[in-house]
Amino acid sequence: MxxxxxxxxxxxxxxxxxxxxxxxxxxxxxxxxxxxxxxxxxxxxxxxxxxxxxxxxxxxxxxxxxxxxxxxxxxDVRGKKTYFDTNITNHHHFYDNETLELIDIDASEVVIQKIPKAPNGKKIKNVEVFINLKN
Amino acid sequence: MxxxxxxxxxxxxxxxxxxxxxxxxxxxxxxxxxxxxxxxxxxxxxxxxxxxxxxxxxxxxxxxxxxxxxxxxxxDVRGKKTYFDTNITNHHHFYDNETLELIDIDASEVVIQKIPKAPNGKKIKNVEVFINLKN
DNA sequence: ATTCTAGTTTATAATTATTCTAAAGAGAAA
DNA sequence: TTTCTCTTTAGAATAATTATAAACTAGAAT
Missing domain, CATH: 1.10.10.10 (Winged helix-like DNA-binding domain superfamily/Winged helix DNA-binding domain)
Structure with a gap:
């Protein structure tokens, strides 16, 4: 850059x-x-x-x-501190609960087949998939 | 109860x-x-x-x-306060960014077709789907 | 280039959520 | 009951974040 x-x-x-x-x-x-x-x-x-x-x-x-x-x-990460990401494309995350590290997951790696429709007059803004890891 | x-x-x-x-x-x-x-x-x-x-x-x-x-x-909710849920079954959430309200989504309402495998020696603990809402 | 002004940086104070502490209070066992 | 340990409580301590106010620059105007 x-x-x-x-x-x-x-x-x-x-x-x-x-x-x-x-x-x-x-x-x-x-x-x-x-x-x-x-x-x-x-x-x-x-x-x-x-x-x-x-x-x-x-x-x-x-x-x-x-x-x-x-x-x-x-x-979004459970915990006190706020995490930021320089990756602003639509994507998801692994979160390693041991090392407290975030790992990117490309949007293409996750395919959602079924999702509920938004309630009343609301619209879906985005869908975040967060995968917690353990050892 | x-x-x-x-x-x-x-x-x-x-x-x-x-x-x-x-x-x-x-x-x-x-x-x-x-x-x-x-x-x-x-x-x-x-x-x-x-x-x-x-x-x-x-x-x-x-x-x-x-x-x-x-x-x-x-x-997990973006923001300062920690939210708790008396629903301890495996499920997901809508989050209304206007009212700051959480709405449950039953696990059966979300079907994920494809998911990446966990890195190196890690295992997947759980998968959370978080759907942000807008008006 | 020099000056001026609005926007910036900085140290520090204030705020907010959460956790800790120490003293007073309440269950449980003898 | 009497003791002993676990609890509650108010307030202090901590940690992340935001606000403040004075000193300081970038960029425009001169």
Whole structure:
């Protein structure tokens, strides 16, 4: 991913490309594989990877702006921390309850044959399949 | 559900049947339909329904003891609060993002045709289907 | 280039959900 | 009853997240 794309992601999220934001965006999006993180893990990774210092609030704000703009998705995981995913395509997850790790499942790997119709005046927004793993 | 069953539920959860615990158990299990709640909503409902006073810690402890004993299940919902479900059979959920309400889906209503196999030495513990609703 | 202004970063405080603690209270056994 | 252990309770502690306010920049206007 080129720097120009990073700027696009920032602008489309309503964010001015500041030093911190560019570093966060590059860290999140300039990679081959998608990945999962929590605010805490991202904070630690950024601290290792870069020389800049980041206030937690900045990370929260930036990540949420990306999420609201659709550049990141949020994953439901039992537990206190919120997980984010740079994979924003329609897909599903394994969750390893031992290592607390998320593993992507491509949408094509799951085929649902039957699903109930939405109640009263509601519509189905999306279907998430979450597969818990044990040893 | 008779009182004797309430006592069984408490005993099997490693809890002595004290006044507070009996009231919580009766409120949760002496009903026809299963239902969903958070600690906060349960606290309010108990305050309305009964004359006893309950410390939040007591509700947390009792609910978690029931959960650990398998008399309640925990449901993943995006958001801060933890939802519990008195329906402990294998089933799925609609989640109404407007009203923040959970709606049960019977396991028979969902048929999954294809699912990936678990990675390396892992096994599949369970599969949760979560259907987000919009208006 | 310099200045100006609105948007940002940061440290810290506030908030919210949850868990812990220590003292007072209540079952159960002798 | 009397003791002993388990409970309840109020409030403190913890942890994730959000809000605040002052110091600081990016980008526009000059």
């Amino acid at each position: 080129k720097k120009i794309d990073i700027f696009k992601k920032l602008r489309s999220s309503g964010l001015r490309p500041t030093k911190q934001r560019v570093e966060i965006a590059k860290f999140l999006f300039e990679r081959d594989k998608t990945f999962h993180f929590t605010i805490e893990s991202l904070d630690k990774l950024l601290a290792k990877k870069t020389t800049s210092r980041f206030a937690l609030a900045t990370i929260y704000n930036t990540v949420h702006a990306f999420k609201n703009a659709g550049h990141l998705s949020e994953v | 008779k009182k004797i069953d309430i006592f069984k539920k408490l005993r099997s959860s490693g809890l002595r049947p004290t006044k507070q615990r009996v009231e919580i158990a009766k409120f949760l299990f002496e009903r026809d339909k299963t239902f969903h709640f958070t600690i906060e909503s349960l606290d309010k409902l108990l305050a309305k329904k009964t004359t006893s006073r309950f410390a939040l810690a007591t509700i947390y402890n009792t609910v978690h003891a029931f959960k650990n004993a398998g008399h309640l299940s925990e449901v």
